[in-house]
Amino acid sequence: MSNFIVRKVAVLGAGVMGAQIAAHCANANVPVVLFDLPAKEGDPNGIVKKALDGLKKLEPSPLAAKDRVAYIDAANYDSGLEQLRGCDLIIEAIAERMDWKHDLYRKVAPFVAEHAIFASNTSGLSINALAEALPAGLKPRFCGVHFFNPPRYMQLVELIACKGTAPELLDNLETFLTTTLGKGVVRALDTPNFVANRVGVFSMLAVMHHTERLGLGFDVVDALTGPAIGRPKSATYRTADVVGLDTLAHVIKTMQDTLPADPWHKFYAAPAWLTFLIGKGALGQKTRAGIYRKEGKAIHVVDLAKQDYRPSAGEVDAEVAAILKIRNPAEKFEKLRAHASPQAQFLWAIFRDIFHYCAFHLESIAGNARDVDLAMRWGFGWKEGPFETWQAAGWQAIANAVKADIDAGQAMSAAPLPAWVFDGRVGVHGKAGSYSASARVEQPRSTLPVYARQVFPERVLGEAEERGTTVFESEGVRMWTAPGDADIAVLSFKSKANTLGPDVLEGIIEAVARAERDYQGLVIWQSKPPFSAGANLAALAPALQAKDFAGLEKGVARFQQMSQTLKYAQVPVVAAVSGMALGGGCEVVMHSSRAVAALESYIGLVEAGVGLIPAGGGCKEFALRASEAAARIAGGDVFLFLQPVFQTVAMANVSKSALEARELGFLRESDPVVFNAQEILHVARQTARALAESGWRPKLPPRGIKVAGRNGIATLEMMLVNMREGGMISAHDYRVAKGAAAALCGGDVETGTPVNEDWLLAVERHEFVELLKTEKTQQRIAHMLETGKPLRN
């Protein structure tokens, strides 16, 4: 496979999806031209410019850093089409109208470069039908790329070939989508709504059907179909509000029109209440009313019996909640099915019908069962796909139960389960791969070279689990090597949320010692995010209660020692970060030789929230980085570099992306940002290897770190005085922030005084322990331990 280079992308259509896809390309350092219709008045690119402004305001932000939006050029179809010639990939994302799309294709086709890929982000129109408007020369370069909203955050992209799409082109595109944009690609067949929406929308229809049949409230159903069954918080009806009830109705209509022979066809219709709400203009979030409506601070929900909104409550029956807590899936499903309450019956029914539907349609909609399960995880945020749930609950038992319900006429369709369901299997996922109903074999994972970058691809339940070879294991950590990679060791934490307690600290120190002895490098990587939620506060509690401040100081000193061990390790130590790296976790990142961070890395020093300051070397590291940065500019003023850092620390700011973590100074320019979280282990190992190969020596301990000193502290205190007097921070916030100021400025010494790391660590430690002695900090810690939330006092 030769290199596939994407120098520039064009996105056609600056609507919700188009603009956000453009933003995500820009996030990934891919310049974009974003097209839309010429504006009727004023700037001809006005429509696109308005969309670009909209990107800056959207939450969660489609932009991983504010400056990214500058890499999206605005254009229009009248005067900008020449710009298409310079684009290697063109993604069409205009409204879902076949005729409009065809018109546009005819218009732009003459401007598409001879090598360029042309793809549609349609969410359900036939790719083959879309291709009809294209000239013969472009058809082999056409396919579907279906992103999910919001495209930066939703992992799934469905890749749909049409007849004649060149296979190499699909491979190239899959590689680009996977590594460059960080997406999870599922190859889908050209069937209406493809995989995720086909199953997901049916799932919503099934939920709606059983809601009405059992007379449950929408709020109750949301309580049942959210995290309680491993689905997102927005569950079913709130998701519908977010998507837009009109959009949902449109997708349902597509199914109704395009799937006439489907055994579930009679359910492909918007329920009367949905049509009624749409008619009233209650379209969901975008119109501020839909199935739910905010009234002041209260949330109200539509009550079908009352024909009006009522306050939303929605509670799961205690007995049903107890069943849902059962860990053994087989037992859970058996009990749900047997329980007579409407809520239990509802849950069994929605699972039964989704199992039925997926088994029946697997052959026609997806290559194999893994694609269905991953599509539902990545596209709808389900913790596990329908086949995984089924297999976990006992394949045959569930199959028989579903069959019994079908036979009894209780299922939504009378269509029989396909024969392969009963061929004696124990599931659809196994060591050999996942079942393909069309090929009638177990299909292994894709051998596309890009997947070699995923040392541990996201596993579906039942798939073989690889754990590598353990080097050593303690209560806190496991050090191991991955197969085929004996020279770089990996360290993973075992604590909850990968917090740093004494076991983990000692484990890290031990791992560095072992790596120095036996390996070329060490990677710190967690099998699941977060990287680390921070120091384990609970471990502090006993000493705090006993007012053993000398002991506490020793504990902090040990933490600092761990940080310094990482920093001065004789082999490179690379932190592979994904998700949160907070407090102590952030300090581990800052002290590693390099960090390799997934785009979705949320890094911050959040100690202020519990009335403390970073004391695992975080303040020290910022102080010395400010000194180094200042030394690089003429007449460098350390304070200029410390001021933004101080705000970050005092306000406990957490980055909203790895790019933002760089801006905030938690990551260095030399720390690679990787868009696909599944690839960080690979990149981290390669980084460690490259550092080792280039003759790794740790940095020399800096001498003569110039600090901002007492004038710096006073100047920061000036800001604090204004915030306190302005009623923006409490007296204790002030006290905590002043501690951070002291630690960042190197203590009460003259401005510009040269100090060393030990001095800075001592100041940091001292300020930390002094804060621990305050009653208000103790209250904050206790509150966090009890409630998991910060206390403002």
Next chain:
Amino acid sequence: MTRQVQDAYIVAATRTPVGKVRGALRNVRPDDMLAHVIKNVMARAPGLDPKLIGDVIVGCAMPEAEQGMNVARIGLLLAGLPNSVPGMTINRFCSSGVQAVALAADRIRLGEADVMIAAGTETMSMMPTMMGNKISLNPAVFERDENVGIAYGMGLTAEKVAAQWKVSREDQDAFAVASHRKATAAITAGRFKAEISPYTARDHQPDFKSGAVKIVERVVEHDEGPRPDSSMEGLAKLRPVFAAKGSVTAGNSSQMSDGAGAVLLVSEKILKQFNLKPIARFRGFAVAGVPPEIMGIGPIEAIPRVLKQAGIKQADVDWIELNEAFAAQSLAVMRTLELDPQKVNPLGGAIALGHPLGATGAIRTATVMAAMQRGEAKFGMVTMCIGTGMGAAGLFESVV
């Protein structure tokens, strides 16, 4: 008055239009603005031999970076004054411009000079923060409670004044709306025309198509700050900036601005020698200190002091340029001294017209002079509050 040997007369005063921060004058250097007003004030006294200028005193509140290097001397040389003319930059924050006028007048009143230029220049567009390029506070400030006010931002002091003098949000907003209304009306009626020396900004910009540097000229004739559409409803939407539950907003505070002003002062001897027509006689100047945390009330001390020095009743002053640092402090001053609102800022104030810190005193002196030339004032005053807790007031008597 009794100690002086001669009177100081103002024979000309002019100013640039005041630009909004990062607005029309964003790329105009403060020394260029200064040179511009010096040239123009001299042009208003034709025949006067510039070699006679005893000194050029320039107020500037952040005399560093572009406005460092003794900006007064650089500006006067760029203006084409003979190199025998000296220049000095002075700083008393927001009063620097009127302080320069007072110092210039004093040189004449003492008999040690016969021709003086007083000026002020400030570009807030080029200053990275309101506190200069390098901020460094003395730790001793926090050692005594009475000094902590030094650390207060100006907005916070306005909040303190609003609270202590019970100035409501509504009153502040109404004051701001009135300032915009008066300023807009004055511009429409051309009432600033006489005092303003329009500035032609010449921006050197890259022309990416041709690869050449193109020069974009922009003639700035009017003050940029006033908003004709300012309204109570609009201002009510703004959030307090300096205190969580405060009342001081961006809308009822002075605007950050760029601008310069210059005033030409001479002795009676010079008036006769060059046949110059004086506008006003300088009647005195006073400064006073107040607690730093309520710096906005400075004029409450300074105004009575200058009136007493000059032996003039407050009622006799018919034009008062009271710098609107904040609506809160302006109202506190006006209410405490019972200033006649009709006489205060008849053409609007800094909330609308802008406040280029150290230049404001010279700029507003030009406004008072123009009013006197129109015969609208016998006694005129320029007064303001000053950061870290002071007030200043300069008094002029029309001789038109």
